[in-house]
Amino acid sequence: MKLIGSTTSPYVRKVRVVMAEKKLDYSFELDNVWAATTQVHLSNPLGKVPCLVMEDGSALYDSRVIAEYLDTLTPVCKLLPANGNGRDRADVKVWEALADGVLDAAVLVRLERTLRPQEQQSPQWIARQLGKVTAGLQIMSEKLGDSAYCMGKNYSLADVAVGCALGWLTFRFPEIDWRGDHPNLARLHDKLAERASFKDTVPFEA
Structure with missing residues (x-):
């Protein structure tokens, strides 16, 4: 592949x-x-x-x-629940959609700021997208609570998606203090950052 x-x-x-x-x-x-x-x-x-x-x-x-x-190619590190457990599987996918939605909004802000001349940028539109980022992070934090992982005790695709979203915000939006606002997300991110899969894929300009 x-x-x-x-x-x-x-x-x-x-x-x-x-x-x-x-x-x-x-x-x-x-x-x-x-x-x-x-x-x-x-x-x-x-x-x-x-x-x-x-x-x-x-x-x-x-x-x-x-x-x-x-996730279907090998039983190693199953990241999605089996098809028979529809609700848990849907919950993982909702976490993924939430993390990707935060990214979608933040990416639009970055594109607005980097590709459009400043005098043509819309502060109202940027604020609207950043509002989605803030709201998404808040819900992530509330859903995570004191759990070890997004789905409780088990590492899943939800954690992969959330970890990548938080890592990209740190990379592209250091001014957003999501760590200070949501210490539980910071703890999750730091735990994920110790995994080889995350260490080897830290974002950088090639």
């Missing part, structure tokens, strides 16, 4: 963490979707990363689709 992505994308990081946890072999092909030389559109018509190219040349895209597929 070949994963097309970048070292800065939190969605790509999620997939890389899952692949590391599942001990899956793959090649990693760097692609900057904002560069004129980008090639990911040849595999993903949406021009987005991550994109997982299979042995037969077909491709999977969207980190949630890829992560769910990868």
